[in-house]
Amino acid sequence: MMSSSNSNTTTTRELIVGPEAVTTPYPIFVEGDVVKGFGRGGKQLGIPTANLPSSAVDQTLENIPIGVYYGWAQIDQDVVRPMVMSLGWNPYFKNEKRSGEVHIIHSFEEDFYGKPMKVAILAYIRPERDYESLDALVEDIQFDIRVAQESLKRSDYAAISSSSFFNQH
Ligand code: ADP
Ligand code: MG
Numbered sequence: 001m002m003s004s005s006n007s008n009t010t011t012t013r014e015l016i017v018g019p020e021a022v023t024t025p026y027p028i029f030v031e032g033d034v035v036k037g038f039g040r041g042g043k044q045l046g047i048p049t050a051n052l053p054s055s056a057v058d059q060t061l062e063n064i065p066i067g068v069y070y071g072w073a074q075i076d077q078d079v080v081r082p083m084v085m086s087l088g089w090n091p092y093f094k095n096e097k098r099s100g101e102v103h104i105i106h107s108f109e110e111d112f113y114g115k116p117m118k119v120a121i122l123a124y125i126r127p128e129r130d131y132e133s134l135d136a137l138v139e140d141i142q143f144d145i146r147v148a149q150e151s152l153k154r155s156d157y158a159a160i161s162s163s164s165f166f167n168q169h
Helices: 054-059 134-151 156-163
Strands: 028-033 065-074 080-090 098-104 118-126
Touching: 028 054, 054 065, 054 098, 065 098, 080 118, 080 134, 098 118, 098 156, 118 134, 118 156
Parallel strands: none
Antiparallel strands: 028 118, 065 080, 065 118, 080 098
16 A cells, blocks of 8 residues: 555554553553643543653653554553554654553543543554544544454453452452
């Protein structure tokens, strides 16, 4: 394919991504208090992303590629939920640092800035892409969400939601 920015990419994507069992270097566990991002439209697009503090990203996500991942996330003592995470370049730090932004697959009543977030990254979905339209971006993320939901049903992936890393009740 000539262009990486193709609004039709979802038609050729697989719903189950990643090996049958969680494979090294995953799971990668990372945690930190949710920080404010640039508010660059995540919420307006219906896809808010809870940003990890840069210290947590620097320490833990140094050796994995830029792109989109799936796994589990937990806010404070809440239930563990599926998530998709974007690891990208952070404009706030002149694109010299990386940013980790987690969209939790759940409809929350309220924002949770400042709350502790725990994240288990389990597999890589795809690299970052350039998009010709917001619609194409949203379409790709909606598909990432389906990939996360389907891929996390597999027993080895599902089991990690009960890990002692998370606050269990
Ligand atoms: P910012 O640029 O400040 O990260 P966003 O538009 O990405 O702004 O919104 C992120 C905020 O929205 C999160 O920090 C969190 O408080 C809230 N939020 C509400 N629902 C979700 C969700 N399902 N996933 C992630 N964050 C959410
Ligand atoms: Mg965000």
